[in-house]
Amino acid sequence: MVAWALRTSKTAQLEIRPIHVRLAGRTRGHVFVVMLAYHIVAELAGCWGDIDLTVDEGIGESATLCATDVLIGEKPRCNEIPRPRGSVGRLLKSAKVRLPDVLRCSGIRVATWRKLPKNR
Numbered sequence: 001m002v003a004w005a006l007r008t009s010k011t012a013q014l015e016i017r018p019i020h021v022r023l024a025g026r027t028r029g030h031v032f033v034v035m036l037a038y039h040i041v042a043e044l045a046g047c048w049g050d051i052d053l054t055v056d057e058g059i060g061e062s063a064t065l066c067a068t069d070v071l072i073g074e075k076p077r078c079n080e081i082p083r084p085r086g087s088v089g090r091l092l093k094s095a096k097v098r099l100p101d102v103l104r105c106s107g108i109r110v111a112t113w114r115k116l117p118k119n120r
Helices: 002-009 024-047 055-062 086-094
Strands: 068-072 075-080 102-104
Touching: 024 055, 055 086
Parallel strands: none
Antiparallel strands: 068 075, 075 102
C-alpha cells in the first residue's frame, strides 16, 4: 500500500515533484494539496473497486461530462448540466455523487497550470 501511495503521488494526476519555492509555507501548502488529492484518489479507488476501471480511466471518462451555457440576450446566465449517461452515471453513482441540475455562471475563466506560461 505504501508503494502504491508513492506511485500515485508521482503520477500525472497528482504530480508531486521537487518544487523550487523559498518559503516553507508554500512547500507545506503544495504537499497539503497533493495529499488531499491523494486521499480523493484513494477514496475513488475504493468506490470504483467493483467497476473494471482504474481511477485514471474513471477520471478520464468523467471528463466527458460537460455543461451547456444558457444564454439570455447573448449573456451567459447559468450552466445546465445534462444527466450523465452510461459509464459516467455508474461512476458517479458508485462514488455517491449527485450533480446539480444548474450552476450559476460567474463569467470567470479558469487557467490551468498548462495554460499559465502562455498567459504570463
